[in-house]
Amino acid sequence: MMSVAQQNGGSRSEARLLSAILIVAICLTLAPVLRLFVEGVTDQGRPSLTLMRDVLAQPSTLSALKHSLVTAGFGTLVSLVLGAAFAFLVALTDLRAKAALVFCLMIPMMIPPQITALSWTQIMGPSSVLLKTLGIAPPLGAPQPLYSPQGIIFLLGIQHMSIIFLTLRAGLRSIPQDVVEAARISGAKGLRTWWQVVMPLTLPSLAAGTAITFVTALGNFGIPAMLGIPADYATLPTLVYQKLAGMGTTVLAEVSVLAMLIGAVAVAGILLQRLCQSRQRLHLVGSTSRPLALPLGAARLPVEILLWAVVFAILVLPMFGLLATSLVPAYGVTLRFDTVTLASWYEVLFRQPVTSRAFANSFGLAAGASAVLVMICLPLAWLMERRKTRLARLFDSLLDLPYALPGVVLSIAMILLLIKLPFTEATLYGTIWIIFLAYLARFFAVMFRPVQASLKQFDPAMDEAAQSVGASLYRRLRDVIFPLSAPAAAAGAILVFLTAFNELTVSALLWSSGTETLGVVIFNLDDSGETGMASALAMTIVFVVIVLMALIQLFSRRFPKGVVPWQT
Amino acid sequence: MADIDLSSVGKTFAGTPALQDITTRFDDGEFIALLGPSGCGKTTLLRILAGFETPTSGQIRIGAREMANAQTGVSLPPEERNIGFVFQSYALWPHMSVWRNVSYPLEIRRFSKSEIARQTDAALASTGLEAYADRMPSDLSGGQRQRVALARCLVSDPCAVLLDEPLANLDVALRATMQGVFTDFHKRTGATMVYVTHDQAEAMAMADRIAVMDQGRIQQFDTPQTLYERPKNRFVAEFVGRGTVVPVQEVTQAGGARQARILGAEVAVQSARAEKQVSHVCLRPENLTISESGDLRSKVARVTYMGGKYLLETVTDCGARLFAETRARFDVGAQLGLTITTPWAFSED
Numbered sequence: 081m082m083s084v085a086q087q088n089g090g091s092r093s094e095a096r097l098l099s100a101i102l103i104v105a106i107c108l109t110l111a112p113v114l115r116l117f118v119e120g121v122t123d124q125g126r127p128s129l130t131l132m133r134d135v136l137a138q139p140s141t142l143s144a145l146k147h148s149l150v151t152a153g154f155g156t157l158v159s160l161v162l163g164a165a166f167a168f169l170v171a172l173t174d175l176r177a178k179a180a181l182v183f184c185l186m187i188p189m190m191i192p193p194q195i196t197a198l199s200w201t202q203i204m205g206p207s208s209v210l211l212k213t214l215g216i217a218p219p220l221g222a223p224q225p226l227y228s229p230q231g232i233i234f235l236l237g238i239q240h241m242s243i244i245f246l247t248l249r250a251g252l253r254s255i256p257q258d259v260v261e262a263a264r265i266s267g268a269k270g271l272r273t274w275w276q277v278v279m280p281l282t283l284p285s286l287a288a289g290t291a292i293t294f295v296t297a298l299g300n301f302g303i304p305a306m307l308g309i310p311a312d313y314a315t316l317p318t319l320v321y322q323k324l325a326g327m328g329t330t331v332l333a334e335v336s337v338l339a340m341l342i343g344a345v346a347v348a349g350i351l352l353q354r355l356c357q358s359r360q361r362l363h364l365v366g367s368t369s370r371p372l373a374l375p376l377g378a379a380r381l382p383v384e385i386l387l388w389a390v391v392f393a394i395l396v397l398p399m400f401g402l403l404a405t406s407l408v409p410a411y412g413v414t415l416r417f418d419t420v421t422l423a424s425w426y427e428v429l430f431r432q433p434v435t436s437r438a439f440a441n442s443f444g445l446a447a448g449a450s451a452v453l454v455m456i457c458l459p460l461a462w463l464m465e466r467r468k469t470r471l472a473r474l475f476d477s478l479l480d481l482p483y484a485l486p487g488v489v490l491s492i493a494m495i496l497l498l499i500k501l502p503f504t505e506a507t508l509y510g511t512i513w514i515i516f517l518a519y520l521a522r523f524f525a526v527m528f529r530p531v532q533a534s535l536k537q538f539d540p541a542m543d544e545a546a547q548s549v550g551a552s553l554y555r556r557l558r559d560v561i562f563p564l565s566a567p568a569a570a571a572g573a574i575l576v577f578l579t580a581f582n583e584l585t586v587s588a589l590l591w592s593s594g595t596e597t598l599g600v601v602i603f604n605l606d607d608s609g610e611t612g613m614a615s616a617l618a619m620t621i622v623f624v625v626i627v628l629m630a631l632i633q634l635f636s637r638r639f640p641k642g643v644v645p646w647q648t
Numbered sequence: 649m650a651d652i653d654l655s656s657v658g659k660t661f662a663g664t665p666a667l668q669d670i671t672t673r674f675d676d677g678e679f680i681a682l683l684g685p686s687g688c689g690k691t692t693l694l695r696i697l698a699g700f701e702t703p704t705s706g707q708i709r710i711g712a713r714e715m716a717n718a719q720t721g722v723s724l725p726p727e728e729r730n731i732g733f734v735f736q737s738y739a740l741w742p743h744m745s746v747w748r749n750v751s752y753p754l755e756i757r758r759f760s761k762s763e764i765a766r767q768t769d770a771a772l773a774s775t776g777l778e779a780y781a782d783r784m785p786s787d788l789s790g791g792q793r794q795r796v797a798l799a800r801c802l803v804s805d806p807c808a809v810l811l812d813e814p815l816a817n818l819d820v821a822l823r824a825t826m827q828g829v830f831t832d833f834h835k836r837t838g839a840t841m842v843y844v845t846h847d848q849a850e851a852m853a854m855a856d857r858i859a860v861m862d863q864g865r866i867q868q869f870d871t872p873q874t875l876y877e878r879p880k881n882r883f884v885a886e887f888v889g890r891g892t893v894v895p896v897q898e899v900t901q902a903g904g905a906r907q908a909r910i911l912g913a914e915v916a917v918q919s920a921r922a923e924k925q926v927s928h929v930c931l932r933p934e935n936l937t938i939s940e941s942g943d944l945r946s947k948v949a950r951v952t953y954m955g956g957k958y959l960l961e962t963v964t965d966c967g968a969r970l971f972a973e974t975r976a977r978f979d980v981g982a983q984l985g986l987t988i989t990t991p992w993a994f995s996e997d
Contacts, residue, residue: 092725541739544700545797547726548733549753549804559752563743 093553098463098472105460106475109482109521112493113343119333119496120340135337144319145341151232151304151315152297158237159293163244164286166387170245171252172278174373175384182249183633184391189242190625192582193302194603195402195618196239201226201306202401202615209404213415227311232304236297238394243296244289251285252278273374284356291353292484295346299486301585302599306606316342317488317585324492324589329509332495339492343485350484399622406615424612428605435617437594438601441512445597446580449519450573453527458569461532462561466540483525487585494518494590512595518586523579527572534568535561567638578628582621650711650807650840651676652697657706658718659692659864666692668864670706674808674842679834681855682844685887689864690844694810697842698733699726710807732801732809732839736816738793740785746796747772747781753804771803774836775829791822798833808840815850827853848888852876860884878920882996885930890959890971892931896993899926910988911964913943917993926993933959933973935991942985946970948978962986 120132135141166185170178188196203210205224211217225231255278263277304315314322320335320342376383405411409421428435464472482490494517498508508514542564546556562569584599591600598621605614652674659667667689674680682690695701697708699715707717710731716723726733740749751768759767772778775795785793794814801809811830815823831854834841845851851858852872859869860883868880879885882893896908896917906917910929919926938960946962949969960972962984972986 539737539739541735541737542741544698544726545733545735545739545800546741546752547700548698548729548731549800550727550730550756551752552727552756555756560741564741 094463094467097459097553098467098469101456101460101463102471102475105456105479105524108456108517109479109524110475112490112497112518112521113481113485115497116336116339116343116489116493119336131333132337132340135334136341140314140319141338141341144314144316144338147229147304147308147313148298148315148317148342149345151229151236151308152294152300154233155236155240155297156290156294158233159239159241159244159297160286160290162237162390163241163289163293164248166241166390167245167248167252168274168278169383169387171249172274172374173376173383174380175376175387176380177384181387181391183629184395185245186242186629187395187626188239190578190582190629191622192584192599193235193239193300194306194584194599194606195302195582195621196235196398197226197303197306198602198606198611198614198618199398199402200231200235202405202611203398207411208401209408209411209413209415210401212413213404224310226307228307229311229313231307231311232313232315235303235307236300239300239303240293240296243293244286247285247289247292248282251282251289254285255281288353288356291349291356295349295353295484295486298342298346298349299488299585301487301588302603305588305603317486320488320492321588329495329499332492332499336492336496339489343489346485346489350480399619402615402619402622406612406619408612411609411611425616428613428616429620432613434596435598435601438596438598441595442581442583442598445512445516445519446577448516449523449580450527450576452520453524453576454569454573457524457528457531457572458562458565459557461528461535462538462557462565465532465535465538466543479528480525482521483523487522487583488589490518490522491586491589494521494586509590510592510595515587515590515595515597518590519580519583522583522586523576526576526579527569530568530572530575531565534565538564567635571632571635574628574632578625582625651709652808652840652842653709655707657693657696657703657708659689659696659701660704665864667696667703670866672859672866672869674840676840677838679831679841679854679856680843681851681858682842682861683848683851683858683888684846684861686846688861690846690861691812693861694812694842694844697808698731698810699724699729730804730807732804732806734794734797734801734809734811734814736813738785738797738814738817740793740796740800742785744785745781746777746783746785746788749785749796750777750799750803753800757804767803771799774802774833775799790818791826794818794826795829798829802833802837802839806839808842811841811843813844813846815845815847823850830854860887862887878918878992879930880920880994882928882994885928885992885994889932892968892970893928893996894931894968895928896926899993906993908993910991911944911966911968913988915988916990918990919993923993923995925995927995927997929991929993931970931988931991933971935989936970936972937987937989938972938974938984939987940985942987944970944986944988946984946986948980948982948984951978951980 122128166181169175170181175181201224202208204226206218206220206222208217226235259281260273260277263273268276299317301317301321304313304318305321308315308318309322316338320338323331323335323338404415406424407420407422408415409419409423413419430436464476494514495509498514498517500507508517542560543556546560551559582599583597584603587597587600588603591597596604598617602614602617602621605611605617654673655671657667657670658665670693682693684690692701696703696716702723703716703718705718707719708715710729713724714722715729741752744752747768750771751764754764754767769778772781775798777792777795777799780788780792780796785796788796797814814830815826818826827850830841830843843851843855855872857869857871858875859866860875861867862883868875868884875884875888879888885891885893894911896910898909900907906919906926908915908917908926908929910917917926917929944964946964948960949963950961952959952961954973957973957975958977960974960978962970962972964970964986970986978984
């Protein structure tokens, strides 16, 4: 057998650097998951399944599992209907202003779920400021319709429709133009082309998108927490949260089993998605240069109006609700010219020490995670592209796990791993570092994949040319690889920042007094009835999100293909 | 001195041999072309010379330095070999200006600022690029990019220059110009150059010697003229130039001259002195004359106008396909007679 170093270029420094970074990355991303698994199948250090059996037999576990499956399942169905309709219309027809439509459809995915939940509760129910102002609020005492399984399903559906939309659109775009043209030349018309040619070719990507949407919905914490806890309707993630918040780390072993249960369902979904995606890669060859544009004819304007109306309803309307709530002096007051006040905004942005602390924490965590991940992912992605060792390939197939697995699972895994550092008495639990490490693990894939996508299109001759003129590994990284992958790294860094800045699920389980993140603060403000302040803070965050997304969009032409997630 | 010595160099990729037992020597200052169909191992050989791949067996020396030795596991990384490499895709760094692209090798060698400026300017001047120093690679045409790549590899005074199908991405007219650029460059610098191509015209036009490769082996390594006129085997005869290989019967030797029966006609053949037995001949258009009285009766199967002359593909009565050239026009289906004159014979199993 040839050694790894011999296979390629014979540069040993590359092999050494690869192993070093790979070990760091594996410790960061896969060690927590492994640790969780070990916890579930041992009891006081011995292999045992009794704990698992006990926890799984509890009625609360079973009902939470059922609730999780029901909400995630039907939520996925809602996403599927909405996302697929948009994807087919945007990718296949001659609609106008597609880019704007796509951008707007991406916003729900980028807005954190707790804000989605908060904003929708502001446009429904008896105390909605917006409805009161318009005079169409239901009478006091009427129930908030969103505090129900249906409400959770509906919002999960809206939150995750972008995922279906994106994967399906990418799948549709990879259909060679000539396949459809060949069908039309053969006489297939309109819906027949769609049904007999386009549909079968997109089924794998549709199935893959559905599976990953289900996994994401299953792991969603913000929506079932904001809507389900008031209705006493617990899903697995909220059950874990309630147990851990109520009884602290004494129930750690028990919630580990719950986390593994979510993890197991999620892994099944991920495997299904992988399977579907590998199918998709098969037969499609041919030119995909020109996007399809089947003419809609006279139906174009009505369809456009309908689509934009949906976008308005799911995007703009809830924001009006938030805005209205944030502008009144007390929750439930009608918004009039004489009642408008910026008190909530002022209070939450400048007066409350906890919010400024949370801003600092979230900003620091998000910026720090982006910076560290750039440093790790850039050299790692390049080295993994250059030398495909078995370990590197294995890591490549597993590195999505911390991101794909529900945040609750990762949080519990992190607590287990860091509550007592090996060989010392020190603990990271309760410090900001546990959140930071969890973010590094969770958003590793968010950073790595864009960089990898750009480096895959990178001509290896660029590096070899530098090598042939005598540049050492360090010089090549500094002078050639880094500058050329900088745009992708920047896009990845902004994405990491965006997601980490808004993150709730992980920090909800890992925060303690002094290490609150913005997500936690919004959740707590709403929980303690400070809806006006929660809304003002949420509006601020939505604003930051949209600005950052616009920034990526603005520079998207300078990024290599596949770097900006909503431009695949 | 920068002779390149290869002794029994082999390379396997995942068990499949890509190169087998290459033993040869490229002399200092020679312009060598590696010619062969795609997949013949020519690019692998070049990349092994550059150090991008390591040989699975054998050893390589350039000048006095051992570059790679599969036995001892020694393999000098490319950055320490002092070899120039010109890529098919040019591999200019898109984020650096032309000037920086060319000066980068000197920067790495820690030359002084003034020395870098002097040598870079000289390299740009010798490739006619002075006016483009501040441009970015994306603003250049294909030929200009290739010249930047050339300047970049010559600036560091390499002991050998390796070129991997550098003209494959250029259009026909530019290719001819660039061939001139390469030949001039070679004459001026006297550098050892190894040039990979699948285009035999390109190899013939530039190289001092051509190594024709197939299935991971060098089939013949000779001057262009020898390759064309005296191919060693069927592969070389058919790959280089336009030729048909046909078997010979009843070879008779009379003194220095050989007679053989080819397609039913008695013909004098040439062959290498060392060749004890000959089994086939290579029939090129030059070996065939069209005449009414020709002993080989054949029928025109296809006519291609080549500009000034026609190429006829003819089928003889016994089914062999032969190529002949003529100034006169023939119609498809016309009957004509062919005479064979002194074809090259070799032995092939």
